Amino acid sequence: xxxxxxxxxxxxxxxxxxxxxxxxxxxxxxxxxxxxxxxxxxxxxxxxxxxxxxxxxxxxxxxxxxxxxxxxxxxxxxxxxxxxxxxxxxxxxxxxxxxxxxxxxxxxxxxxxxxxxxxxxxxxxxxxxxxxxxxxxxxxxxxxxxxxxxxxxxxxxxxxxxxxxxxxxxxxxxxxxxxxxxxxxxxxxxxxxxxxxxxxxxxxxxxxxxxxxxxxxxxxxxxxxxxxxxxxxxxxxxxxxxxxxxxxxxxxxxxxxxxxxxxxxxxxxxxxxxxxxxxxxxxxxxxxxxxxxxxxxxxxxxxxxxxxxxxxxxxxxxxxxxxxxxxxxxxxxxxxxxxxxxxxxxxxxxxxxxxxxxxxxxxxxxxxxxxxxxxxxxxxxxxxxxxxxx
Numbered sequence: 001x002x003x004x005x006x007x008x009x010x011x012x013x014x015x016x017x018x019x020x021x022x023x024x025x026x027x028x029x030x031x032x033x034x035x036x037x038x039x040x041x042x043x044x045x046x047x048x049x050x051x052x053x054x055x056x057x058x059x060x061x062x063x064x065x066x067x068x069x070x071x072x073x074x075x076x077x078x079x080x081x082x083x084x085x086x087x088x089x090x091x092x093x094x095x096x097x098x099x100x101x102x103x104x105x106x107x108x109x110x111x112x113x114x115x116x117x118x119x120x121x122x123x124x125x126x127x128x129x130x131x132x133x134x135x136x137x138x139x140x141x142x143x144x145x146x147x148x149x150x151x152x153x154x155x156x157x158x159x160x161x162x163x164x165x166x167x168x169x170x171x172x173x174x175x176x177x178x179x180x181x182x183x184x185x186x187x188x189x190x191x192x193x194x195x196x197x198x199x200x201x202x203x204x205x206x207x208x209x210x211x212x213x214x215x216x217x218x219x220x221x222x223x224x225x226x227x228x229x230x231x232x233x234x235x236x237x238x239x240x241x242x243x244x245x246x247x248x249x250x251x252x253x254x255x256x257x258x259x260x261x262x263x264x265x266x267x268x269x270x271x272x273x274x275x276x277x278x279x280x281x282x283x284x285x286x287x288x289x290x291x292x293x294x295x296x297x298x299x300x301x302x303x304x305x306x307x308x309x310x311x312x313x314x315x316x317x318x319x320x321x322x323x324x325x326x327x328x329x330x331x332x333x334x335x336x337x338x339x340x341x342x343x344x345x346x347x348x349x350x351x352x353x354x355x356x357x358x359x360x361x362x363x364x365x366x367x368x369x370x371x372x373x374x375x376x377x378x379x380x381x382x383x384x385x386x387x388x389x390x
Contacts, residue, residue: 007105007357008385009039012350015097023088031074037085038347039070040077045344046351046383047374050329052079065377069386087338091157094346099154099174102353106149109202110179113147113309115316116171117185118164121330121341139336141345142167144175145316150356152320152349157342164188169196177202181299183313186211189296195270198298205276205309208294218263219294223255223277235259239303248284254307255279258300271298276306324348327355327366358383 013035022034043066044055056079059066063076106112121139142164144153156171158164164187172193178201184193186209197204210216226232237256242249255277266272276295282288295310324330328348335341355369360382364372373380 006385007101007353010385012101013039015100019097020093021090023085023090032077032081033071033073036070036072037077037082041082041086042347042350043380045328045347046355046370047380048370050333052083055079055082083340086340086343089339089343091339091342094343095155098346098350102151102153103176106146106151106153108179109146109177112180113312114153114177114180114182115145115147115313116142116168116182116188117316118142119321121345139341141342142171143316143320144171145320147312147315150319151353155345165190168193172196172200181205181309183309191268194298198270203297203299205295205297208296215263215265216294219275222257222275226257237303239307241307248282251281252307253279254303256301256303256306269296272296273298273300276301278310323352323366327352327370354383
């Protein structure tokens with residue numbers, strides 16, 4: 001698939017008009033176009049609005065400018081209008097539109113790294129005590145992040161983190177991951193998930209922990225033994241490197257074994273081809289730490305390439321989850337009723353994609369671009385790519 005040069009509002013509007021059912025009651029007193037309302041919510045999020053009242057105030061301030069590209073037949077919508085709409089929109093339809101919108105921009109996943117990880121939106125409940133002391137009311141979103149393009153390819157919601165095991169296969173069914181390397185943390189280290197990734201033409205690298213006790217013990221014991229056995233040690237590929245971050249010195253050693261025929265459960269894991277051990281030694285203010293992590297993969301690796309892939313997985317945490325919190329204050333949002341919170345998660349990712357793909361503001365962070373869009377209508381039009389057909 002040919003990659004589109006940029007994301008645009010025009011293409012998003014076309015997808016909404018063609019694919020998003022209007023959740024409002026047919027024959028009711030509908031004064032505002034569905035597309036107009038969604039574009040306003042998106043613009044509000046781009047420009048830093050965090051409540052429905054913020055969005056209403058934004059429209060009042062920008063009404064004449066908005067009339068230049070929106071119809072707004074019913075005048076200025078009230079804050080309750082946005083609230084009711086976002087609570088009722090079918091989340092799966094909005095997520096489908098999002099996937100169709102970003103796919104041409106990504107241009108397929110062959111040779112790319114797709115990291116899958118979950119994020120709990122801590123404020124997805126109106127009960128402060130339940131938010132702080134239990135998982136009740138918390139919304140968990142699993143996203144697939146294309147590292148090379150710096151954008152989420154899709155997402156699915158779960159009620160709690162433990163449901164990732166069943167949610168990840170459902171999300172994979174909606175994505176074109178052919179040719180990609182897919183990385184997932186230990187919750188996704190499941191036979192079914194590994195098989196589904198391979199069936200869809202991709203490679204998996206899965207973090208291995210004690211939720212797979214037999215396999216974990218076998219891999220752990222192998223690396224301990226292989227380091228002391230001269231012949232076997234020659235079969236292990238090694239790569240070491242050092243980093244300095246936040247006042248901490250870290251040394252990482254990556255060891256790869258591409259012969260897994262001896263593993264008793266090897267046939268249970270589709271195309272299991274390698275096991276990987278990462279030893280991390282850290283030092284900060286004289287205090288030393290050491291931890292070991294294991295991974296399994298459906299391809300054979302050079303140790304340096306495996307290290308790059310493992311380190312690259314955390315771009316989803318740094319560039320997606322962290323950005324949603326810092327740029328859009330997602331974790332502090334008090335919008336939680338109906339489908340509004342998960343729908344806004346999709347809208348925030350659309351906003352993030354549009355802001356990220358606007359490159360004329362050199363050196364501008366997502367937050368600085370959002371502030372600039374709020375102040376300057378001309379720049380907001382550049383973020384939206386108004387008039388850009390894909």
